[in-house]
Amino acid sequence: MSTKNNRILNPEGGRYPFKVSDEYFDNLTARIMAKVDEAEQAEGTNTNASPEKGAKLISINDSSRNRNKRWLSIVSIAATLALVVTVALKFIPWTGSTTQPTDELVAEYTVDDDYNEALMTYTMADNMDVYCYLESGDDMGAEDAY
Amino acid sequence: MRKIDEQDILQRFQRPETKRAAFEEMVGAYSRQLYWQIHHLLQNHDDTDDVLQNTFIKAWRGIDGFKGDAALSTWLYRIAYNESITWLKQRRQMASIDDEDFVEQANFAADDYFDGDETEELLMQAVSTLPAKQRQVFCMKYFEDKKYEEISSLVGTSVGALKASYHIAVEKITNFLQLKE
Numbered sequence: 001m002s003t004k005n006n007r008i009l010n011p012e013g014g015r016y017p018f019k020v021s022d023e024y025f026d027n028l029t030a031r032i033m034a035k036v037d038e039a040e041q042a043e044g045t046n047t048n049a050s051p052e053k054g055a056k057l058i059s060i061n062d063s064s065r066n067r068n069k070r071w072l073s074i075v076s077i078a079a080t081l082a083l084v085v086t087v088a089l090k091f092i093p094w095t096g097s098t099t100q101p102t103d104e105l106v107a108e109y110t111v112d113d114d115y116n117e118a119l120m121t122y123t124m125a126d127n128m129d130v131y132c133y134l135e136s137g138d139d140m141g142a143e144d145a146y
Numbered sequence: 147m148r149k150i151d152e153q154d155i156l157q158r159f160q161r162p163e164t165k166r167a168a169f170e171e172m173v174g175a176y177s178r179q180l181y182w183q184i185h186h187l188l189q190n191h192d193d194t195d196d197v198l199q200n201t202f203i204k205a206w207r208g209i210d211g212f213k214g215d216a217a218l219s220t221w222l223y224r225i226a227y228n229e230s231i232t233w234l235k236q237r238r239q240m241a242s243i244d245d246e247d248f249v250e251q252a253n254f255a256a257d258d259y260f261d262g263d264e265t266e267e268l269l270m271q272a273v274s275t276l277p278a279k280q281r282q283v284f285c286m287k288y289f290e291d292k293k294y295e296e297i298s299s300l301v302g303t304s305v306g307a308l309k310a311s312y313h314i315a316v317e318k319i320t321n322f323l324q325l326k327e
Binding site: 015039 | 170198262289
């Protein structure tokens with residue numbers, strides 16, 4: 001450290017180079033207490049504030065509003081469910097029509113095995129042809145297969 | 147600083163009829179000490195005055211929650227320190243400065259409350275470049291000649307950490323002064 005720095009930064013410490021008048025400190029407590037009272041009054045005014053005469057009170061925590069909200073959500077959930085069920089029901093007959101003929105076909109071909117054997121011999125169809133026929137389902141009628 | 151009986155003050159805080167008088171006594175006892183502690187950070191009379199008032203308003207609001215786990219002076223010091231840091235942050239935001247380490251160029255010569263010569267002004271400029279905690283520790287040690295143990299009980303930092311902080315602060319100030327030569 002240079003000599004100039006040594007003069008500035010004294011190892012023994014130094015004087016804080018700011019001053020405030022004694023008058024400031026004499027009045028300080030009274031001023032602070034006045035501010036504390038002011039702050040408390042402001043808080044009291046805010047918490048005990050009463051509405052002007054004729055003013056409409058709107059509460060953000062109104063229980064009737066909450067009740068209405070609850071009803072609204074229940075109704076909207078019910079409407080959504082009804083919509084889903086309606087759409088689903090529309091598709092049920094279509095799904096049924098695809099499975100029913102298949103079952104009928106299976107029944108048809110399992111009921112009379114002798115007839116089927118004779119038919120297969122006559123048409124020279126092997127098992128693979130039968131599977132293809134069965135898989136073709138509705139798309140291809142018996143007339144088309146033969 | 148006026149000596150007060152902390153136990154007595156704490157008991158009087160518990161009773162509504164004596165609470166205000168006890169608080170007033172506490173303000174009288176600690177306001178001068180707190181003023182200078184805040185001034186070390188803000189280095190400006192008007193800002194210090196505002197923050198000091200905010201500190202006592204906060205203390206009044208929080209007095210019911212103060213159970214005497216720490217000394218009254220420590221409790222008040224911590225409120226004052228937090229209020230000062232908040233004030234510094236707001237000042238930085240108002241100046242639209244995002245850099246946390248930004249250092250304002252202090253003009254002490256124009257300050258009516260500055261009572262020093264050129265070398266003292268230079269020293270204060272160097273002090274103003276320190277981060278808040280280092281500035282606080284340096285001022286308490288260098289200007290107020292407080293013992294590390296005393297500072298430790300006030301700021302809640304270990305003596306070892308305070309010594310290191312003071313050492314770094316002195317190094318920074320020395321470097322600043324060397325650059326100014």
